[in-house]
Amino acid sequence: MTSKQRADANTDLDVDDLTRAIENFNRYYIRLPAVQKLSFTTLSVLDTLAYGGPKRLTELARTEQISQPGLTQLVTRLERDGLVERHPDPADGRAVLVHVTGSGRRIGQARREDRGRHLLPLIAQLTPAEQQAIAAALPALTRLAELGTEAGTAGPEAGR
Amino acid sequence: MTSKQRADANTDLDVDDLTRAIENFNRYYIRLPAVQKLSFTTLSVLDTLAYGGPKRLTELARTEQISQPGLTQLVTRLERDGLVERHPDPADGRAVLVHVTGSGRRIGQARREDRGRHLLPLIAQLTPAEQQAIAAALPALTRLAELGTEAGTAGPEAGR
DNA sequence: CAGACTTATATAAGATACTTATGGATCACG
DNA sequence: CGTGATCCATAAGTATCTTATATAAGTCTG
Numbered sequence: 001m002t003s004k005q006r007a008d009a010n011t012d013l014d015v016d017d018l019t020r021a022i023e024n025f026n027r028y029y030i031r032l033p034a035v036q037k038l039s040f041t042t043l044s045v046l047d048t049l050a051y052g053g054p055k056r057l058t059e060l061a062r063t064e065q066i067s068q069p070g071l072t073q074l075v076t077r078l079e080r081d082g083l084v085e086r087h088p089d090p091a092d093g094r095a096v097l098v099h100v101t102g103s104g105r106r107i108g109q110a111r112r113e114d115r116g117r118h119l120l121p122l123i124a125q126l127t128p129a130e131q132q133a134i135a136a137a138l139p140a141l142t143r144l145a146e147l148g149t150e151a152g153t154a155g156p157e158a159g160r
Numbered sequence: 161m162t163s164k165q166r167a168d169a170n171t172d173l174d175v176d177d178l179t180r181a182i183e184n185f186n187r188y189y190i191r192l193p194a195v196q197k198l199s200f201t202t203l204s205v206l207d208t209l210a211y212g213g214p215k216r217l218t219e220l221a222r223t224e225q226i227s228q229p230g231l232t233q234l235v236t237r238l239e240r241d242g243l244v245e246r247h248p249d250p251a252d253g254r255a256v257l258v259h260v261t262g263s264g265r266r267i268g269q270a271r272r273e274d275r276g277r278h279l280l281p282l283i284a285q286l287t288p289a290e291q292q293a294i295a296a297a298l299p300a301l302t303r304l305a306e307l308g309t310e311a312g313t314a315g316p317e318a319g320r
Numbered sequence: 321c322a323g324a325c326t327t328a329t330a331t332a333a334g335a336t337a338c339t340t341a342t343g344g345a346t347c348a349c350g
Numbered sequence: 351c352g353t354g355a356t357c358c359a360t361a362a363g364t365a366t367c368t369t370a371t372a373t374a375a376g377t378c379t380g
Contacts, residue, residue, distance in 0.1 A: 013283055013291040015276040021298040022189065023272060027207060028308040029182060031225045039366075040200055047187060058328060065191045070367055072330060077366090094328040094375045112183060116175040122307045123173055130300035131173040137297030138181040140290035147282045148188040199337075218357060230338055232359060237337090254346045254357040 032115045036107065041066060045074065046083060047108045049100035054087070056095050083107065189275065198267070201226060205234065206243060207268045209260035214247070216255050223309075243267065 045064055049055060055063075061071040075098055078084040083104035089095035123131060205224055209215060215223075221231040235258055238244040243264035249255035283291060 013286075013295040015280050015283060016272075017298055018279065018283075018294065019272045019276050021301050022185075023207065024211065025182075025301050025305040026186065026190075027204065027211070028305045030186075030204075031223070041366085044187065044190075047183065051184070051187070056328075057330095063191070066366095067368060068329075069331080069369080073366075076330095089328095092328080092376075096329065112176075112179045116179050118308070119178065119304070120175050122304055123175060123178075125307055126173075126300060126304060130303065133297045133300045134178065134304070135173040137293045138177055140286060140293045141181050141185050143290065144279070144282055144286060144294070145185040145188045147285055148278075201337085216357080217359095226337095227339060228358075229340080229360080233337075236359095252347075252357080256358065 029115065032118050036111070038107070041074065042078065043108065043111065045071075045078070046100055046104045049084065049098060050105045050108050054097040054099045056089070056097060058095075060098060078104070189279075201234065202238065203268065203271065205231075205238070206260055206264045209244065209258060210265045210268050214257040214259045216249070216257060218255075220258060238264070 041064060045060060048060065048063060057071055057075065058068060060075075061068040064071065066074070075084060075086065079086060083101055085099045085101055087097045087099055089097050126134075201224060205220060208220065208223060217231055217235065218228060220235075221228045224231065226234070235244060235246065239246060241263075243261055245259045245261055247257045247259055249257050286294075
C-alpha cells in the first residue's frame, strides 16, 4: 500500500501518484457544467473530431470504445442536429468520413470555456508556486497524451 | 484565439492552457482499459464513496449529476452485485447511507492499477525533466480538486 | 476478370440505464 | 400534533447502447 519503489525520489514520477491525482481531479472536473445536456460519448466524439480532424466511422468506434452500429446511430443523431456531416471518402467507396461542423466545434469550445470559468476562482486560491508547478507540467502532460494516442493508433493491440 | 492575458508569463497559469491539456490527456486516459465493463457513472460512484466515505443517496445524486431515482436504481444494482451496502442513518430515519464494500473498493483500485500499467511505458519515454515537472504538479492538482469539491459541496449553487 | 473473401457502413431487435411523475415515510417547526 | 419539507422508492416512458445480420465496395487469386 504505502511502500512504493522509485529509482530516485526526486527524479522519478510514481505512476500510482499520477493516476490517483488525475482521478481525484477528474472526479471533480468531469461533471463541472451541465449547460448543455449532452452525453459523455457525444462530447468525446465531437472533441476527437475537432482535435484530430475527419475520421472514418470504424476508426471512431474504436477510439470511442463503442460498437460500430452504436456509433452509426450516434453520428446519425449528430448529423440530424447539424453537429457533424458525413462525406464520402474519395479514396474508398465504402467508407464515410465524419466531419465536425462549426456548430459541433463550438459546443466543445463552449464547454471548455465554461469549465475554465469554474476553475479560474479556484486557481486564484492556489499559491503562485502551485500555479507555476501546474503550468510547468502541462507540456509534459500533453506529450504523455500524444504518446498514448500514437501508440494506441499504431499498435496492433493484443485483444479486447 | 491566440492573445491571452497573463499578469506574468512566468508565474501565472493560463486556464485555457490547463483545460486544453487536461482534455487532451483525458481523451486518451479515460478510455484506457475495458477490463471490466462498468459504466462511467458506476465507476464514479464507487470512486466517490471510496474516496469520500459513506454518503446519502441525495448527496450522491447531486455530485454525480444524475436524478435521484436514477441513483436509487444504480445503488440497487450495485447492492445486488455486492459493491455497496445500504445502512440506515442513525441520525435521520428517512436517510440511507451508502457504503462501499471491499469488492467495490477493489474495482476502482484495479482500474487505477490497470491504467497505471498502460501509462508506465509511456512515462518511461518522457525525459527526466518532464517526469519531474509532472511529479511536481501533482500536489497542486490534488489541492485544486479539493478546492473544487469543497466549494461545490458548500455552495448553494446558482441553478442548473 | 470471375469468384471468394474481407472490410465499411447500415438496419433491426432487444437490453440497459437513464428520465419525469408520483407516493409513502420521517423530520422540523409553530 | 398537524402542516410543510425532505428523503427515498416505485412506475412508466424514453434514449442510447448492445448483438446479429444485411448490403455494398474493395482486394486478392488463379
